[in-house]
Amino acid sequence: MKDYAIEVNHVSMLFHLNKERVDNAKEYFIRLVTRKLSYTEFWALKDVSFKVEKGDRVGIMGFNGAGKSTLLKTIAGVLKPTMGSVRVSGVIAPMLELGAGFDMNYSGKENIYLYGATMGFSRKFIEEKYDEIVDFAELGEFIDAPLKSYSSGMKSRLGFAIATAVKPDVLILDEVLSVGDAAFKDKSEQRILDMMEDGVTVLFVSHSTDRVRKICNKAIILTKGQIVANGEVNEICDMYTEMVNSK
Amino acid sequence: MSAKKALTKHKDNFLKYRYLLKELVVKNIKLQYRNSVLGMFWTFLQPLLTMIVLSMVFSFVFGKGSDGVIVNYPVYLLSGRLLYDFFTQSTKRAMRSIRSNASIIKKVYVPKYIYPLSQVLSTFVTFLISLSVLAVVIAFFNIIGKDPVTITFNIVWAIVPVVILFIFCMGVGMFLATLNVFFKDVENFYDVITLLLFYMVPIVYSIDRLGIPQGSWQLRALKLNPLYGIIEMFRAAVLHGNEFTAFFSLHQLYYTVAAAVVTFIIGFVVFYKNQDKFILHI
CATH class of the missing domain: 3.40.50.300 (P-loop containing nucleotide triphosphate hydrolases)
Known part of the structure; x- marks a missing residue:
């Protein structure tokens, strides 16, 4: 079987x-x-x-x-x-629409915890991944600014970074590979290819x-x-x- | 699937999402006063100021404020008002919770009851904080020596009506949240209901002073409202600690517990049976 x-x-x-x-x-x-x-x-x-x-x-x-x-x-x-x-x-990591769980009045940092919780992660897990997420999303000092001041590219970068922080067994992609500018697009594609090499199942x-x-x-x-x-x-x-x- | 297995599944699911529940409760509280100068201080200030306004208006309407029935009018009013506020705020927020989180519910799987529950819980936390206003006001009257309120150990009984109220709010909240998904009118309608409720529950007046004869249907109808018993029990513990047994009726306790539990079960079942359809309507 x-x-x-x-x-x-x-x-x-x-x-x-x-x-x-x-x-x-x-x-x-x-x-x-x-x-x-x-x-x-x-x-x-x-x-x-x-x-x-x-x-x-x-x-x-x-x-x-x-x-x-x-x-x-x-x-x-x-x-x-x-x-x-x-x-x-x-x-399972559904990436149907990145950033659906964000709150616009919350800062980037607060949203990392909120969005992570919405995806069913524990606080401990998010704390461990926090630096990696901020680093990957390239937000720098903006991380403490409220999300309503972010550009749409920044929001989707943050969403992508959180959603892929977990090593999922199943990844659902709905044409979301096109995130942010050209440089970030390459980076995000690379991350998904890395995941595939690790044997993740993809839809x-x-x-x-x-x-x-x-x-x-x-x-x-x-x-x-x-x-x-x-x-x-x-x-x-x-x-x-x-x-x-x-x- | 056996019932026991289903139950463990739900428990595991709850444990997985309990951190989300905590995050949402914190978020609701944090964002409520963000960008306001006085911030959390409004939790104290708002009930205090409304108490002052209402005491002035209604002691003017009713003549002198306190008499034999009401030990201390401002404290009487504030205690009723705080419980009423918790009820209306929590149920209103729970009612909107599914619709306002539509964008998440449509895209990610989340146990849906988390949303009304987080709203009732966060309102409960602000309610508990605002109870300190009651302590301050009582202390104020006891210090100036006008209409002092005798506080005894019986005040711990105040926990009982508060717990009953919480269960009741959760039931009403889940029921309204479900209804609001299918009919958006509920929001407008409920505003009127809560206004009616403000006058149906003895907050600004005492039911004994209405002049309704004992045993009449009007009086029974007013007492049928579980909020009546809940507020009366709370006042018995806070305002009438020295003659607690005369004011705290067991009959009221049984009735409100039964009403709250039945309401909770109805709200829960209605919510649970319809939750898979939410996504098609929001």
């Missing part, structure tokens, strides 16, 4: 789409009485199953609205699937077949919430290029 890092078993995700968003009681009751409270059912994922072995780097490709982000969110534990189950073994969402070929060894194509292809990276990337051209 093989050792799997991620097991996705028959995952389906149903969304109720309203024509308009009903978020106040008046609207709700009017619609309830006039029976206009009808939804359009939309399956963002339909019976998706796949397994990722430890150390595999899987590229997830698909057109807009194919369900890539929904799939990542179910694996990260943010969304609970309507049907099916997801099992992840080990520490990488991208539209760029070049990137996927460079980073991944396996790939999946999602179309309308279903897996249409799953296999070796070059084979799948060729298929994807063909799909794009024939569209």
